[in-house]
Amino acid sequence: MTLRVYDTRSREKREFSPLNEGRVSMYVCGITPYSPSHLGHARCYLAFDVVHRWLEASGYEVDYVQNFTDVDDKILNISESEGVDYSVVSNRNIEDYFEVMDAMNVRRADHYPRVTETIPEIIDMISNLQEKGHAYVGGDGVYFEIDTAPEKYGQLTGQTLEMVRAGAGGRVADTGSGKRDHRDFALWKLAKPGEPFWESPWGDGRPGWHIECSAMSLNHFGEQFDIHGGGHDLRFPHHEAEIFQSECCTGCEPVVGYWMHNGFVNVDGEKMSKSLGNFWTVREAFENHDPLALRYALLSVPYRNPIDLTPEFLQDAVIHYGRLVEAYSASLSSDTDSGIDLSNYSQRFTDAMNDDFNTRAAIIEIQAVVSQNPGRDVASWFEKYAGDVLGLLPSSAEVLAGRAEAESARADIADRVEGLLKERETARQTKNWDRADEIRDELNSIGVIVEDGPDGPTWQLA
RNA sequence: GCACGGGUGGCAGAGUAGCUAUGCAACGGACUGCAGAUCCGUGGACCCGGGUGCAAAUCCCGGCCUGUGCUCCA
Numbered sequence: 001m002t003l004r005v006y007d008t009r010s011r012e013k014r015e016f017s018p019l020n021e022g023r024v025s026m027y028v029c030g031i032t033p034y035s036p037s038h039l040g041h042a043r044c045y046l047a048f049d050v051v052h053r054w055l056e057a058s059g060y061e062v063d064y065v066q067n068f069t070d071v072d073d074k075i076l077n078i079s080e081s082e083g084v085d086y087s088v089v090s091n092r093n094i095e096d097y098f099e100v101m102d103a104m105n106v107r108r109a110d111h112y113p114r115v116t117e118t119i120p121e122i123i124d125m126i127s128n129l130q131e132k133g134h135a136y137v138g139g140d141g142v143y144f145e146i147d148t149a150p151e152k153y154g155q156l157t158g159q160t161l162e163m164v165r166a167g168a169g170g171r172v173a174d175t176g177s178g179k180r181d182h183r184d185f186a187l188w189k190l191a192k193p194g195e196p197f198w199e200s201p202w203g204d205g206r207p208g209w210h211i212e213c214s215a216m217s218l219n220h221f222g223e224q225f226d227i228h229g230g231g232h233d234l235r236f237p238h239h240e241a242e243i244f245q246s247e248c249c250t251g252c253e254p255v256v257g258y259w260m261h262n263g264f265v266n267v268d269g270e271k272m273s274k275s276l277g278n279f280w281t282v283r284e285a286f287e288n289h290d291p292l293a294l295r296y297a298l299l300s301v302p303y304r305n306p307i308d309l310t311p312e313f314l315q316d317a318v319i320h321y322g323r324l325v326e327a328y329s330a331s332l333s334s335d336t337d338s339g340i341d342l343s344n345y346s347q348r349f350t351d352a353m354n355d356d357f358n359t360r361a362a363i364i365e366i367q368a369v370v371s372q373n374p375g376r377d378v379a380s381w382f383e384k385y386a387g388d389v390l391g392l393l394p395s396s397a398e399v400l401a402g403r404a405e406a407e408s409a410r411a412d413i414a415d416r417v418e419g420l421l422k423e424r425e426t427a428r429q430t431k432n433w434d435r436a437d438e439i440r441d442e443l444n445s446i447g448v449i450v451e452d453g454p455d456g457p458t459w460q461l462a
Numbered sequence: 463g464c465a466c467g468g469g470u471g472g473c474a475g476a477g478u479a480g481c482u483a484u485g486c487a488a489c490g491g492a493c494u495g496c497a498g499a500u501c502c503g504u505g506g507a508c509c510c511g512g513g514u515g516c517a518a519a520u521c522c523c524g525g526c527c528u529g530u531g532c533u534c535c536a
Binding site for chain 1: 465473474484493497500528533534
């Protein structure tokens, strides 16, 4: 079975075939770093991290570019209210982004271009569009004129020019901008007093939001590239704007082979967002959950489906993640092979991932192996599939260290526990259940869980 | 309103025509003084109404509900 990828533009899963054999160019819209990352961001970059990993596991060489919109209105608002330079705000949140993504085993992209480092390329692209008659200078900046390429409208959303005209209703008049048509979008925004700016042929200002991604992808990949990813909400207008800009600039279409959009993280059935105030930052989530357990949760739903975040949903993932690590740990310490025929699991895992990166179905195969007897061969299987592909495993060193630590903690109190257990067994033999339970409670209070089995009691640390 | 998705057991979530999804939870049994863990087992679903088919959760039509987009947004 070959890899099939759902493409938003053609609205179907298509067999994956990159422009250059064996190589994949992938661009994913990155964050606007005006606040710490929340779980919605995590879902997106986790999803494309898995795409990245699976393409590589399938033998492709992947060139992965992800941008930072490090100057924009929201960043400027915050920098103004804090009385600091905008770069303080963006750098702080970019740092936060890398820290939390690293903690969740998100592998780094190959390039992280920033708007502020791409200004010359952006200006070139706008100039080019202007020369070709697709852009005009308005009162407060440069705009892309939609009517110069009406046939490109609606490729990702199915909307027509007329629909959007109707949908915008009365909002057009009060934008107060120098646009000719409200559907036109800004390529260059002239700076207002006090705002940071860059020089340009049209005056001091900064780029519009959409043009940066086009300029960056053109800069890194040229006229066409294979995969463009981002959140579902970016389809319109952001990604449609990119189609206009790139294809009108180069005359080459389609600019993107496969448009991939991840579903949202919802809370109580609604999109997690700043404006609704129902978001958790990734850091807040880390306070209650292991970063990799969160990763497990966010990958346990296929990337295009929405995730409704509930305590039960997270708890489920915590349980399964714990079992996975436990099974991996046990298999690392094993000195025999399990003798399990793992090829069936591998095959189903591969089929799942090849079906538009179905991590849910893939994880089920992981769970099936977790419930088998651990052995050395299982350890390497886990490392390959749960580790390399899904990124769900801590390093073997970490796992072994955790095991060693647990054993040493156990050894530290072993004498005391054994003594109490001996006393408890005496009590049990004389059917003194009150005393036996009292001892068990005492052990519980120091974090020891006692379990009576057919061969007598065993104990472990909670 | 228009566009694009989605509606599967208590919950999450696979499954694009015939064959037990799976996990968690629940229930029953084994084992237990009790508890826990473990093992074995059980039940339970395809939004509604039409249509096509030998056969539909799966295809077609209509309806209802719901999410997102149409403004910055992963």
